[in-house]
Amino acid sequence: MKFLLLGATGAVGRAVLEQALADPRITQVMAPTRRPLPPAPRLTNPVTDFAILPAESDVWACDAVISVLGTTQKIAGSREAFRRVDLDLVIATAAAARRAGARSLAVVSSVGASAASPSFYLRTKGEMEAGLRALGYPSLTIVRPSMIDARRDPPRGLEELGAMAFRLLRPLIPARYRAVTPARIATSLIAAAMEGRQGTRVIESEEIG
Numbered sequence: 001m002k003f004l005l006l007g008a009t010g011a012v013g014r015a016v017l018e019q020a021l022a023d024p025r026i027t028q029v030m031a032p033t034r035r036p037l038p039p040a041p042r043l044t045n046p047v048t049d050f051a052i053l054p055a056e057s058d059v060w061a062c063d064a065v066i067s068v069l070g071t072t073q074k075i076a077g078s079r080e081a082f083r084r085v086d087l088d089l090v091i092a093t094a095a096a097a098r099r100a101g102a103r104s105l106a107v108v109s110s111v112g113a114s115a116a117s118p119s120f121y122l123r124t125k126g127e128m129e130a131g132l133r134a135l136g137y138p139s140l141t142i143v144r145p146s147m148i149d150a151r152r153d154p155p156r157g158l159e160e161l162g163a164m165a166f167r168l169l170r171p172l173i174p175a176r177y178r179a180v181t182p183a184r185i186a187t188s189l190i191a192a193a194m195e196g197r198q199g200t201r202v203i204e205s206e207e208i209g
């Protein structure tokens with residue numbers, strides 16, 4: 001089975017890559033990135049701005065796609081720039097893979113994602129989900145984690161504080177809102193992409209891993 005992994009340099013992406021490369025059922029991992037990955041057997045890593053990769057590029061040809069792309073408003077610099085990644089780039093890359101024959105897509109969204117949300121972030125994620133549903137994948141899995149408990153380089157101050165608070169208060173927090181590790185999210189994404197169950201499935205945060 002050939003996987004296309006989008007966002008392999010990120011916190012969740014690195015976990016997906018590690019688990020996918022250790023899984024003998026996955027014969028190739030195609031992981032286009034902006035920064036090179038350490039070489040590994042069965043990994044193909046074109047270093048490129050994949051937003052502008054042509055539709056006929058070999059990159060898109062795969063059985064299953066895992067998309068863990070994303071940025072923050074702070075890193076992107078504006079709301080518009082954030083939407084260009086978390087909405088437009090996620091949909092455009094998934095669409096290119098679908099056109100190239102991909103049948104299964106597993107994607108990271110967020111707890112509370114809704115196109116009707118008053119929160120700009122959650123609304124963007126909800127719009128992303130709607131855009132992906134419209135692409136016609138035979139199998140679509142949307143994973144909606146709560147806070148991702150990951151070490152960031154460079155550190156994302158408030159996010160790290162939040163993750164610490166989530167760890168300390170874990171027993172008091174309802175299951176849906178407990179922090180989740182990249183490794184557990186990766187396991188859910190890979191299992192869903194491999195299984196390729198027909199239709200659209202939403203995995204809420206408490207069901208991850």
Ligand SMILES: NC(=O)c1ccc[n+]([C@@H]2O[C@H](COP(=O)([O-])OP(=O)(O)OC[C@H]3O[C@@H](n4cnc5c(N)ncnc54)[C@H](OP(=O)(O)O)[C@@H]3O)[C@@H](O)[C@H]2O)c1
Pocket residue numbers: 006007008009010011012013033034035050051068069070071085086089108109110111145146147148149150
């Ligand atoms: N942080 C949380 O607590 C949380 C909670 C729920 C959901 N989420 C969502 O979960 C997803 C994954 O999160 P994460 O923590 O793994 O994210 P991350 O560590 O920031 O990684 C994001 C990935 O997207 C890539 N990317 C960003 N902008 C790009 C662009 N313009 N072109 C190409 N690649 C680009 C990054 O590449 P570079 O390495 O080149 O930048 C990186 O590989 C995100 O969509 C996020 O919104 C996060």
